[in-house]
Amino acid sequence: MKxxxxxxxxxxxxxxxxxxxxxxxxxxxxxxxxxxYKFRTxxxxxxxxxxxxxxxxxxxxxQFDVYNKNYRTGQDIFIxxxxxxxxxxRIYTAGxxxxxxxxxxxxxKIDYATPYSRGATVSDSLFTIYIRYPFSEYYMxxxxxxxxxxxxxxxxxxxxxxxxxxxxxxxxxxxxxxxxINDKPIREWTP
Amino acid sequence: MSQRLFKDLNExxxxxxxxxxxxxxxxAYYQRKSPASSxxxxxxxxVLGALLAGAxxxxxxxxxxxxxxxxxxxxxxxxxxxxxxxxxxxxxxHRNDSQTWKEATALFLSLAIPSCIALIGxxxxxxxxxxxxxxxxxxxxxxxxxxxxxxxxxxLLIGLIxxxxxxxGYNAPFSYRQLIxxxxxxxxxxxxxxxxxxxxxxSPPGNAFHLHNWLFxxxxxxxxxxxxxxxxxxxxxxxxxxxxLFGIYLLIARLPLIKQQKLSANPFIxxxxxxxxxxxxxxxxxxxxxxxxxxxxxxxxxGFAVSITGLSxxxxxxxxxxxxxxxxxxxxxxxxSLSPLVFAAGVLLLKNNxxxxxxxxxxxxxxxxxxxxxxxxxxxxLGILNFGLAIxxxxxxxxxxxxxxxxxxxxxxxxxxxxxxxxxxxxxLRKRKRMAKNAGV
Numbered sequence: 168m169k170x171x172x173x174x175x176x177x178x179x180x181x182x183x184x185x186x187x188x189x190x191x192x193x194x195x196x197x198x199x200x201x202x203x204y205k206f207r208t209x210x211x212x213x214x215x216x217x218x219x220x221x222x223x224x225x226x227x228x229x230q231f232d233v234y235n236k237n238y239r240t241g242q243d244i245f246i247x248x249x250x251x252x253x254x255x256x257r258i259y260t261a262g263x264x265x266x267x268x269x270x271x272x273x274x275x276k277i278d279y280a281t282p283y284s285r286g287a288t289v290s291d292s293l294f295t296i297y298i299r300y301p302f303s304e305y306y307m308x309x310x311x312x313x314x315x316x317x318x319x320x321x322x323x324x325x326x327x328x329x330x331x332x333x334x335x336x337x338x339x340x341x342x343x344x345x346x347x348i349n350d351k352p353i354r355e356w357t358p
Numbered sequence: 359m360s361q362r363l364f365k366d367l368n369e370x371x372x373x374x375x376x377x378x379x380x381x382x383x384x385x386a387y388y389q390r391k392s393p394a395s396s397x398x399x400x401x402x403x404x405v406l407g408a409l410l411a412g413a414x415x416x417x418x419x420x421x422x423x424x425x426x427x428x429x430x431x432x433x434x435x436x437x438x439x440x441x442x443x444x445x446x447x448x449x450x451x452h453r454n455d456s457q458t459w460k461e462a463t464a465l466f467l468s469l470a471i472p473s474c475i476a477l478i479g480x481x482x483x484x485x486x487x488x489x490x491x492x493x494x495x496x497x498x499x500x501x502x503x504x505x506x507x508x509x510x511x512x513x514l515l516i517g518l519i520x521x522x523x524x525x526x527g528y529n530a531p532f533s534y535r536q537l538i539x540x541x542x543x544x545x546x547x548x549x550x551x552x553x554x555x556x557x558x559x560x561s562p563p564g565n566a567f568h569l570h571n572w573l574f575x576x577x578x579x580x581x582x583x584x585x586x587x588x589x590x591x592x593x594x595x596x597x598x599x600x601x602x603l604f605g606i607y608l609l610i611a612r613l614p615l616i617k618q619q620k621l622s623a624n625p626f627i628x629x630x631x632x633x634x635x636x637x638x639x640x641x642x643x644x645x646x647x648x649x650x651x652x653x654x655x656x657x658x659x660x661g662f663a664v665s666i667t668g669l670s671x672x673x674x675x676x677x678x679x680x681x682x683x684x685x686x687x688x689x690x691x692x693x694x695s696l697s698p699l700v701f702a703a704g705v706l707l708l709k710n711n712x713x714x715x716x717x718x719x720x721x722x723x724x725x726x727x728x729x730x731x732x733x734x735x736x737x738x739x740l741g742i743l744n745f746g747l748a749i750x751x752x753x754x755x756x757x758x759x760x761x762x763x764x765x766x767x768x769x770x771x772x773x774x775x776x777x778x779x780x781x782x783x784x785x786x787l788r789k790r791k792r793m794a795k796n797a798g799v
Contacts, residue, residue, distance in 0.1 A: 169454070172505060176450055179501040180443045183471060184436070186498055187478050191432065194482040217476040217491060218484075219420035241538060304485040309421045343483040354424070 194342045201337030202271050203344065204248055204256035206300075208319075208330050220312035221304040222319055222346060222353070224332055229278075229298050231261045238280040238296050246273045246298060248336060255331065261296065265339060274339035275300050302334055305346045307354070315346075315353050322348055363388065398565075404462035405510050412469025419473045422480050435477035442467035446506060457507075464508035468499040468515075492522040496546055503553050509566035512553050513573055519546040520577040527584030543581060547574075558615065568623040571616070575607060575625040579633065587665045594650055594705040595665035597637055598698070602671035604633035605698035609678045612692065634697045635726070639752060641701075642719040643760065647712035654709040672702055693729045697722070723753050731782060740786055747779050 207227035215221060231246070238244070247260035248271050266272050276299045283293035307315055322328040333345040346353040367381045376384075415438050423431060445463040453459035472495045478484065479491070496518050503512045523543040554574070557567040582603055586596045607630030610616060616624055640646065675698045682695075700722050708715040727749040734743025754775045757768055 169450075172450060173447075175501065175505050176447060179505055180447075182501075183439060183443070183467075183474075183498050186494065187435065187439075187474050190475070190478050190482065190484065194484075215476075215479075215488060215491075217416060217420065217472055217488075218479045219422045219476070300485075302483060302485050305483055306422055306424075306480040308424050312422075 193340060197335050197337040197340045197342045198344070200270070201335035201340075201342070204250065204271075204334050204336055205254055205331040205347075206256050206334055208332055208346075215304070215306075218304075218306055220309050221306045222312060222316045224303050224305060224343075224346070226300060226303075226332070228256055228258060229300075230295050231258045231298065232283055232293050232295050233261055234292055234294070236280075236282075236294055238277050238294065240277055240279050242277045244275055244277050244296065244298065245339065246275050248272060256334075258298075261298075270338050271336050272339060273300060273336060273341050300341065302332070302341045302343045305332065305343055305353070311354070319346070319348065319353065401458040401461060404458045405465055408462040408466040409469070409510075412466050412473075415473045416469060416476070419477050419480075424480070428481055431477060431481050435474045435481070438470040439467075439474045442470035446502075449506070460506045461508050461510050464502050464506035465510045465514070467506075468502055468508075468511045471495060471498045489522055489525045492518050492525070493542055496522065496542075500546070500549055503550065507553075509553070509557065509570070512550055513566075513569055515546065515550060516570070516573045516577055519543050520580055523581045523584055527581070540584065543584075547577075563615065563619075568619065571623070572625040575629045578603060579629055586667050589665075591653065592665045592668070593653065594709075595668035597641070598702045598705065599665065599668040599671050601634060601637050601701040602668070602675040602698045604630040604637070605675045605695050606630075606671075606678055607633070608692065608695040608697075609675075609682045612682060612695075631694060634694060635723070635749060635752070637701065638697070638719050638723050638726075639756060641705075642716060642723060642753065642756060644712055644716055647715045650705065650709055650715075651712050672698065694726055697726075720753060723749060727753070731778075735782070735786065738786065738790065740783065743782055743786060744779075747775070747782060750778060751775050 206224075208224050242263075244261055244263065245265045246258050247266040247269065248256050249259045251257040260266050265274075278297040278299045280294050280296045282291070283295050306312075319330065322330055328349055330346075330348050332343050333347055334341050334343050364385075367376075367384060370376045371378050371381045419435075423434070426434070442463065446460075446467050449456070449459040449463045472491070475491065475494055479486075496515055499511055499515055502508055503515065519542070523540040526538050526540045527543075554567075554570050557563065557570060560567065579600075582599060583596065586592070586599050607626040611624055611627035611630060616626060621628070679695065679699075700718070704715055704718045708718065727746045730742055730746025730749065732746075734740065734746055754768075754771045757771060760768075
């Protein structure tokens with residue numbers, strides 16, 4: 168009986184190391200092999216009961232128009248990315264399957280979908296999907312985070328400042344490398 | 359044995375009330391008993407220590423030590439996990455007979471796991487959300503319950519999976535917006551069931567069994583709303599579902615294993631009775647009945663609708679009631695556990711008759727009040743008797759705010775309630791005095 172318990176314990180302990188280990192491995196692969204994209208950001212409010220304080224991010228590039236009305240809230244969606252002329256990330260495709268011939272795509276979730284509408288133009292066949300990226304929290308040291316959040320909030324509303332998240336993208340995954348204000352990482356930023 | 363008892367024993371021997379032999383037997387009895395209670399204290403303190411140490415690590419991790427660098431942070435993430443696993447292995451190999459060791463180390467391990475995941479989450483900016491964090495935590499801790507035979511981890515997991523279910527399943531209380539159904543909740547509860555039944559088989563059942571009863575009863579009551587269909591046409595079924603759940607609780611409370619316990623160790627009777635009373639008191643007002651009638655009129659064109667979850671619960675209650683009633687003689691039939699039938703019949707058949715519906719709810723509450731007053735009188739139990747009177751008083755207080763009832767009636771109800779409290783308590787106290795006097799003679 169005790170022998171089986173020990174074998175069971177060893178298996179359990181192994182899984183308890185493998186799950187966080189896999190978390191590390193997946194992200195290390197993205198950081199090493201991924202392409203860096205700059206995502207223009209907009210701000211919101213920060214706290215996770217176990218992981219601590221963070222700067223909550225919402226991205227300017229968060230919507231895409233599609234000819235498909237069957238998209239639902241919470242559905243997985245693959246987002247193909249390119250860099251635009253000003254150096255920021257741009258969505259060029261969105262679909263239920265990963266885009267072929269590239270590693271630069273993200274597996275995100277649909278926040279919600281609405282019929283296309285821009286000013287007076289309303290379409291019956293075109294829909295706008297709003298995207299929830301798998302990276303929206305930037306964790307920081309407890310005492311730095313609120314100040315950073317405030318600075319970030321003030322600066323992102325002022326278009327004269329340049330704020331973006333530097334995210335490594337690789338085969339559906341994305342890891343935030345840095346949050347940058349006026350070309351300086353937020354950790355080094357002082358008001 | 360306490361110094362005080364020791365002194366009292368000597369005093370009783372000196373006064374020739376008990377013999378020296380009886381005194382030494384009492385002394386020996388308490389000497390035998392004390393190790394068990396001191397073991398319980400050690401176990402409680404150890405579990406509390408592990409809980410505090412684990413929670414402390416979790417909070418320290420929450421600070422975020424980004425200045426230490428990725429390598430050091432990763433080592434720090436796995437250090438508490440490695441230490442906790444080493445403690446657990448030591449407990450399994452060398453302290454397998456000590457439940458205290460197993461409980462404390464298991465609980466420490468179950469708190470070292472989230473601290474490890476949280477630190478890696480910080481290092482790599484993982485934004486999975488609290489729900490997926492809780493689910494990973496529960497999944498990695500489940501084997502600990504069986505390998506370490508730990509009830510404290512099982513209790514922690516019931517709490518965590520309830521939290522997860524609420525995060526994913528509830529948009530806002532009683533909201534009709536359908537979110538994701540957290541199927542991992544029933545799956546986890548089923549996986550914890552064998553541990554619970556093992557605790558139930560122990561004789562006599564320990565504190566862990568009672569704590570599981572409390573957490574399970576509370577957890578099911580909290581999460582039931584998630585599994586009810588979110589549809590305007592089925593809003594009465596949410597209440598039928600809850601009445602059935604509370605009705606089933608009252609039937610569970612009649613099982614011999616639960617019935618023998620103290621009231622504080624019987625969550626099924628406390629939550630069941632409380633829940634049923636709250637539902638009937640809420641429906642004793644007219645607003646829900648009016649909403650039900652207008653909903654019914656509005657939805658008539660859309661055809662008959664029934665909630666599968668609600669109907670299943672109603673059938674489950676009916677089956678449990680039939681089984682329970684077969685075992686008990688007719689006279690001891692429990693009126694409160696019939697409440698689901700009365701409520702379901704009321705809201706389903708009286709949709710277009712709010713007045714009769716309101717009267718039915720008030721009449722049923724009155725009957726419950728009389729039932730408890732009578733039971734209190736028969737059992738010579740002032741607590742039960744006053745509980746019955748308190749139900750009556752609640753009806754009176756709620757009707758006080760009901761502008762549909764004439765002042766004269768409301769006044770009379772209040773006078774009757776006050777007189778009822780006074781007369782019933784007085785009668786019981788007199789009966790007790792008379793019995794004490796007869797016993798004295």
